[in-house]
Amino acid sequence: QSVLTQPPSASGTPGQRVTISCSGSSSNIGSNYVYWYQQLPGTAPKLLIYRNNQRPSGVPDRFSGSKSGTSASLAISGLRSEDEADYYCAAWDDSLSKVFGTGTKVTVL
Amino acid sequence: EVQLVESGGGLVQPGGSLRLSCAASGFTFSNYEMNWVRQAPGKGLEWVSYISSSGSAIYYADSVKGRFTISRDNAKNSLYLQMNSLRAEDTAVYYCASYYYGSGRCFDYWGQGTLVTVSS
Numbered sequence: 001q002s003v004l005t006q007p008p009s010a011s012g013t014p015g016q017r018v019t020i021s022c023s024g025s026s027s028n029i030g031s032n033y034v035y036w037y038q039q040l041p042g043t044a045p046k047l048l049i050y051r052n053n054q055r056p057s058g059v060p061d062r063f064s065g066s067k068s069g070t071s072a073s074l075a076i077s078g079l080r081s082e083d084e085a086d087y088y089c090a091a092w093d094d095s096l097s098k099v100f101g102t103g104t105k106v107t108v109l
Numbered sequence: 110e111v112q113l114v115e116s117g118g119g120l121v122q123p124g125g126s127l128r129l130s131c132a133a134s135g136f137t138f139s140n141y142e143m144n145w146v147r148q149a150p151g152k153g154l155e156w157v158s159y160i161s162s163s164g165s166a167i168y169y170a171d172s173v174k175g176r177f178t179i180s181r182d183n184a185k186n187s188l189y190l191q192m193n194s195l196r197a198e199d200t201a202v203y204y205c206a207s208y209y210y211g212s213g214r215c216f217d218y219w220g221q222g223t224l225v226t227v228s229s
Contacts, residue, residue, distance in 0.1 A: 037154070044204055045146075045154060047217035056215050088154050096168045098144065098156035 004028065004089050004101035011107040012079045020104045022072045022089035028099050032092045034072040036065055039086045048087075049074065076106070084108045111135035111218050113205050118223030125195050125227070131188040131205030131220055139163075139183040141209045141216075145190050147201035148222075157203070158190065173199075195227045 005023040012018040024030065036049035047056055049065035052072065062083075064075045072091075076083055089101035117129040129145070145157040158179040159168040167179055178191040188205050202222040209216045 039154075044219040044221055045206075046219070047215070050210070050215045050217070054215065056217060086153075090154075090156075097170055098159065100146075100154040100156060103153040 004091065004099055006087075006089060006101040006104045008102070009105045009107065011109055012076075013109045014079055014081065016079045017075060017077045018079055018083075018106060019076075020074045020087055020089075020106070022074070022101050024070050024072075024091060024099070026070055027095065028070075028091040028093040029067065029072055030070040031094060034065065034067050035090045036063075036072075036074045037088045037090065038083075039088065041085070045088065079108055081108050113207060113218055113220035115203065115205050115220045115223035118203065118225045120226045120228065121195055122229050123196060123227055126191070126193045127195065127225060129190040129192065129203055129205075129223060129225070131190075133186045133188070133207065136207070136209075136216070136218065138186040138207075140211075141207040143179075143181060143188045144206045144208070145179060145188075146204045146206055146219075147199075147225075148204070149198075149201040152201075155201070160188070192225070195225075197227050199225060200227045201225060 010018050033051045037045040038048050039045045048063050052067040053065045062078045087104045092098050112134045114132045121127050144159050147155050147157050160179045164181050176194045180189045202224050204219050204222045206219045
C-alpha cells in the first residue's frame with residue numbers, strides 16, 4: 001500500500017505562515033478526500049482538517065486545507081509556539097485502505 | 110466526556126497473540142466508524158484496520174491481512190483487535206480512532222494508545 005509524501009520538516013517564526021505539502025496518486029488523493037492530523041509530542045493525533053478543507057468544531061481558522069489533483073496542502077497562518085508538532089495528511093485509497101503521509105515536523109523558531 | 114480507552118497491550122513473543130480492546134464512552138458508539146492506527150517507536154502513523162458502524166464493512170492493511178481481526182460490540186460500546194502470528198515489526202503504540210460525519214459536521218476521537226512490544 002502506498003504512502004503519501006510530505007516534507008520531513010518545516011519551520012517558521014511566530015506569526016508567519018507555514019505550508020505543508022502532501023503528494024499522492026490518482027487512487028488516493030486524486031479521487032478521495034484528504035484529512036490532516038496534528039500530533040503534539042507524547043499525545044494521540046487530533047483531526048485538524050476533514051474532506052479536504054473543512055475544520056472540525058474547535059479547530060482555529062488559522063489552519064486551512066486545500067487540494068488540487070493528486071496533491072494537497074495544509075497552511076498554518078499566524079504561527080504560534082503551540083503549533084510545534086508533527087502533522088500528517090491521510091486519504092482513503094480506492095483499494096479500500098487508508099494511507100497516511102510520511103509526516104512533517106513543524107518547528108517554531 | 111468523550112473517552113476511548115485502549116487496553117490489552119504488552120510484551121509478547123514473536124508468533125504469539127494479543128487481543129486489544131477499546132472502550133468507548135460519552136458518545137453514541139454505534140453511529141461511528143472505527144479504525145485501529147499504529148505508530149512504531151519514533152515513526153509515523155500507519156493505518157491498520159477499519160470497521161463500519163454496523164460492522165458490515167471491514168478492511169485491513171496488507172501488512173496485517175490474515176493475521177489481525179477487527180470486531181466491535183455496539184451493545185458493549187467496545188472495539189477489538191485480535192492479533193495473531195505477531196512479528197517484531199508489529200511493535201507499536203496502537204490507537205483506536207472513531208469517526209462520524211453527518212449533517213455537515215464531523216466528529217473524530219482517538220484513544221491514548223496501548224503499547225504492543227513483540228520481542229523474545
